[in-house]
Amino acid sequence: MKKELITLNINGDDIEIAVHPWRTLNEVLRDQLHLTGTKLGCGTGDCGACTVLLDDQSVSSCLTLAIEAEGHKITTIEGLAPEAATENDLENLTLDPIQESFIAKGAIQCGFCTPGMIMSGKFLLDHTPNPNEAEIRAGLSGNLCRCTGYNKIVDAIADAAEKISPTK
Amino acid sequence: MSLPQFTFLAPTSLSEACALLEKHQGKIKIKAGGTDMIVRLSHRAVKPDFLMTLKKIPDLNEISYTPDKGLKIGALALLREVEISPLILEQAPMLARAAHATATVQIRNMGTVMGNVCNASPSADNIPSLVAMNAIIVASSGKKEREIPIDEFFLGPGRSALQANEIAVAIKVPKLAANSGVSYQKISARSKVDIAAVNIGALITLNEEGKCKAVRISMGAVGPTPLRASLAEEFLLNKKITDETLAEAGRLAAEDASPISDVRASREYRKLMVEVMTTRALKEAAGFASQRVVKCKSS
Numbered sequence: 001m002k003k004e005l006i007t008l009n010i011n012g013d014d015i016e017i018a019v020h021p022w023r024t025l026n027e028v029l030r031d032q033l034h035l036t037g038t039k040l041g042c043g044t045g046d047c048g049a050c051t052v053l054l055d056d057q058s059v060s061s062c063l064t065l066a067i068e069a070e071g072h073k074i075t076t077i078e079g080l081a082p083e084a085a086t087e088n089d090l091e092n093l094t095l096d097p098i099q100e101s102f103i104a105k106g107a108i109q110c111g112f113c114t115p116g117m118i119m120s121g122k123f124l125l126d127h128t129p130n131p132n133e134a135e136i137r138a139g140l141s142g143n144l145c146r147c148t149g150y151n152k153i154v155d156a157i158a159d160a161a162e163k164i165s166p167t168k
Numbered sequence: 169m170s171l172p173q174f175t176f177l178a179p180t181s182l183s184e185a186c187a188l189l190e191k192h193q194g195k196i197k198i199k200a201g202g203t204d205m206i207v208r209l210s211h212r213a214v215k216p217d218f219l220m221t222l223k224k225i226p227d228l229n230e231i232s233y234t235p236d237k238g239l240k241i242g243a244l245a246l247l248r249e250v251e252i253s254p255l256i257l258e259q260a261p262m263l264a265r266a267a268h269a270t271a272t273v274q275i276r277n278m279g280t281v282m283g284n285v286c287n288a289s290p291s292a293d294n295i296p297s298l299v300a301m302n303a304i305i306v307a308s309s310g311k312k313e314r315e316i317p318i319d320e321f322f323l324g325p326g327r328s329a330l331q332a333n334e335i336a337v338a339i340k341v342p343k344l345a346a347n348s349g350v351s352y353q354k355i356s357a358r359s360k361v362d363i364a365a366v367n368i369g370a371l372i373t374l375n376e377e378g379k380c381k382a383v384r385i386s387m388g389a390v391g392p393t394p395l396r397a398s399l400a401e402e403f404l405l406n407k408k409i410t411d412e413t414l415a416e417a418g419r420l421a422a423e424d425a426s427p428i429s430d431v432r433a434s435r436e437y438r439k440l441m442v443e444v445m446t447t448r449a450l451k452e453a454a455g456f457a458s459q460r461v462v463k464c465k466s467s
């Protein structure tokens with residue numbers, strides 16, 4: 001069956017690409033565009049590993065048709081800190097404050113859940129700049145982690161919130 | 169797993185969409201947010217030749233309120249939008265609570281309240297409070313609109329009263345009568361992220377003496393469709409709201425429930441929880457209703 005030529009706006013760039021209509025955004029990001037920061041876990045909306053932002057709203061890329069993402073602004077983990085894309089220039093690498101906090105607080109173990117966690121953290125902090133612990137846990141409730149036991153991830157989001165919107 | 173192949177249709181008007189439903193009858197599926205439909209496709213539970221999105225049809229996402237007509241929730245209003253809508257929080261806060269209790273943040277950013285209703289799962293989070301509030305589903309065939317009372321909408325698990333050529337375009341929620349209150353209660357294993365093991369919606373209207381003038385109770389996940397707790401409703405009518413009458417109503421609701429045992433809960437546990445949650449829902453609803461009684465008297 002025929003592919004359709006669509007334009008996806010990913011991390012600020014317009015990318016023209018031919019996709020089958022049954023391809024998910026996750027498949028197109030990972031398999032066609034090799035943006036493999038976004039993970040595929042369950043493929044059925046349960047784990048949050050595939051979370052990206054669509055017009056600044058967190059969504060599961062595994063349940064989003066790529067063809068329906070046309071005309072929307074897509075942000076993946078690679079787009080959170082644009083500088084980080086230049087892997088060869090580690091000296092000048094700058095990260096998003098949420099990414100820095102994940103490193104500082106030891107919130108990453110195997111790292112598989114991390115991109116999704118960070119995108120959910122980003123959506124949370126965009127709407128609730130100073131969340132309490134319950135709000136952080138609720139904000140991350142669509143993301144599973146098999147390693148950390150969550151506490152350090154919650155710490156990392158609280159740390160990032162304080163950096164982005166200081167309360168004192 | 170990759171999705172099965174389909175031809176994608178994105179009509180830009182209702183009449184075009186309904187014509188496509190008519191033309192491809194039996195071979196076409198509708199998607200709104202897709203959080204149920206894409207999962208079903210991926211599991212090969214359905215293999216349509218055509219998948220039609222509603223997303224390009226304009227004006228289907230509106231949430232509006234007028235004092236005479238009540239609330240209207242458009243078919244494409246997202247769970248998240250209903251959860252935070254100031255109009256809904258003011259006019260029908262239990263609908264916001266039910267939307268909030270549905271799924272995860274990401275799924276609420278994608279899925280619609282109408283999708284939850286049309287999916288017709290007996291455990292759907294947004295159905296019990298809509299049934300309690302006597303909502304109406306507006307269906308369109310592109311040419312004609314008809315209004316389906318929500319009590320007549322669910323025919324079985326996954327089966328609704330929509331015709332093959334119809335699209336549900338809006339949910340109408342009548343304005344609450346004076347001295348009324350609503351509650352939505354849910355219990356599930358993995359806090360609210362999980363599908364409900366039991367969920368209850370209740371609406372109570374009190375008369376001047378604080379007696380029950382009208383009551384509607386909807387029980388989810390305890391039968392093939394959301395069930396009304398008729399025994400409890402009949403018992404409560406004209407009774408004074410006390411801990412004893414509410415406890416008895418809970419017991420009668422459990423009698424009307426016909427749950428099965430599955431991965432989420434056993435039949436026995438569900439029956440017990442129907443009793444507890446019904447009493448709890450009625451108590452909260454009656455509390456809201458009596459606040460309004462007080463307010464009405466003092467103003």
Ligand SMILES: Cc1cc2nc3c(=O)[nH]c(=O)nc-3n(C[C@H](O)[C@H](O)[C@H](O)COP(=O)(O)OP(=O)(O)OC[C@H]3O[C@@H](n4cnc5c(N)ncnc54)[C@H](O)[C@@H]3O)c2cc1C
Nearest residue numbers: 045200201202203204205271279280283284286292293336
């Ligand atoms: C991880 C996960 C967790 C979930 N948790 C919950 C939960 O806790 N509680 C809960 O109740 N649900 C839950 N769901 C189910 C689902 O998210 C909801 O039912 C959601 O509201 C569906 O809306 P949608 O717009 O995505 O529907 P879609 O998938 O687009 O459609 C659902 C069904 O309704 C039909 N349909 C949709 N809109 C219309 C219309 N306007 N006219 C006619 N037919 C229509 C479709 O053809 C399809 O059969 C969960 C799903 C996932 C993936």
Ligand code: FES
Nearest residue numbers: 041042043048062
């Ligand atoms: S891979 Fe999308 S939610 Fe798990």
Ligand code: FES
Nearest residue numbers: 110113145146147
């Ligand atoms: S760090 Fe391994 S899954 Fe979260």
